[in-house]
Amino acid sequence: MxxxxxxxxxxxxxxxxxxxxxxxxxxxxxxxxxxxxxxxxxxxxxxxxxxxxxxxxxxxxxxxxxxxxxxxxxxxxxxxxxxxxxxxxxxxxxxxxxxxxxxxxxxxxxxxxxxxxxxxxxxxxLLVGSLWPRESLRWDGPPVGVTLIPNLNDADRYRGHPDFWHPCSPLDDTVSRIANSEFVIGSSLHAIVLAESFGIPARLIRSAHEPSFKYDDYYLGSGRDTPVMADDVDEALTMGGEPALQWDPxxxxxxxxxxxxxx
Known part of the structure; x- marks a missing residue:
């Protein structure tokens, strides 16, 4: 281009x-x-x-x-x-x-x-789910329940977790992993954005390195209040997903x- x-x-x-x-x-x-x-x-x-x-x-x-x-x-x-x-x-x-x-x-x-x-x-x-529908994205791995994707600066904190997915994994693999998950959590903003574009429940975990500005901006821009962030993985799993999008593309x-x- x-x-x-x-x-x-x-x-x-x-x-x-x-x-x-x-x-x-x-x-x-x-x-x-x-x-x-x-x-x-x-x-x-x-x-x-x-x-x-x-x-x-x-x-x-x-x-x-x-x-x-x-x-x-x-x-x-x-x-x-x-x-x-x-x-x-x-x-x-x-x-x-x-x-x-x-x-x-x-x-x-x-x-x-x-x-x-x-x-x-x-x-x-948020357009990803309509540009590449969930059912069209092949996933060759085992069935995915929870996917945990942290912000890049938080990655070391979660490396040992069984649901961890590194945010620097190949783009196509990451999109497919998110699309084939049942629940997405983490401090990666775009993990949450893509999950919600596919209609998958998602919950932010508070980042140790990122201010709340971009997260608040995204949620307010998609027709909701500012997010209620979990403090850790267990709390995110207990809380479940945020309210669904109120946004028209x-x-x-x-x-x-x-x-x-x-x-």
Whole structure:
């Protein structure tokens, strides 16, 4: 695609200091939630029979994730949000073209800084269940009851749990695992988003590293109150899933910036 779909997927140094500058960097992080944006955009374009190869050269689209810190002047925003860890950091918000945001907290953040924001909310990850229906996603493993997917920064805490699934597992495998689960828990926001897109009950576990901002933003943007988070796995299992979505994908799909690929 000549339009860049911005997503966070850095290659980190193998060592600190001067040695780290000499050694080849590690492979990309490949956190599954951060890889969803380009995949969803390609599928939406395909279903609209739009060729993804041409487009407005040099334009950038921020589509999924807490990535507004990466925005540049002139970027288009469709469903992305603010990261609670970077609220006080400088943001380049000049001339952003906002079509939709993840939720009202991101909307307020932008509006307070003079950016025009339409009343269109929703994480594009919520489209996954309709773009790739649950019954179409093959799973070759054993039947899945519970899947536990933590935020990447919380992963070490849960590695020994029998229901643990690493958030940096291959994207297709992770989507299939979620789609074939009966209940999804964890501190990975997009594990919860994808589960709910498939109609699977889900419960957040409080992250030891992530502020509540992005979670609250997502739940408020999907027509609910802020989430009631469990403190641990046992409590999440006892609590069961959050209330079902009160959200219609129509407005988010209508706001998709297909014009970026039009002559």
């Amino acid at each position: 000549s339009v860049e779909v911005v997503h966070w997927n850095p290659r980190k140094p193998r060592a600190s200091g001067p040695l780290g500058r000499l050694l080849p960097k590690r492979p990309p992080v490949n956190n599954f939630g951060d890889l969803l944006g380009p995949r969803i955009v390609r599928e939406v374009l395909s279903r609209r029979v739009v060729d993804a190869s041409p487009g407005a050269e040099g334009r950038r689209l921020l589509a999924v994730g807490s990535i507004l810190r990466l925005a540049r002047a002139g970027d288009v925003v469709w469903g992305a949000g603010v990261n609670g860890k970077s609220i006080d950091a400088p943001h380049e918000l000049t001339a952003l073209d906002v079509r939709a945001v993840r939720g009202p907290l991101t909307s307020r953040f932008l509006a307070e800084r003079g950016v025009a924001v339409p009343d269109v909310y929703g994480d594009p990850g 129509g407005a988010l799909l209508d706001a998709f910036p297909v014009d970026l690929w039009m002559p």
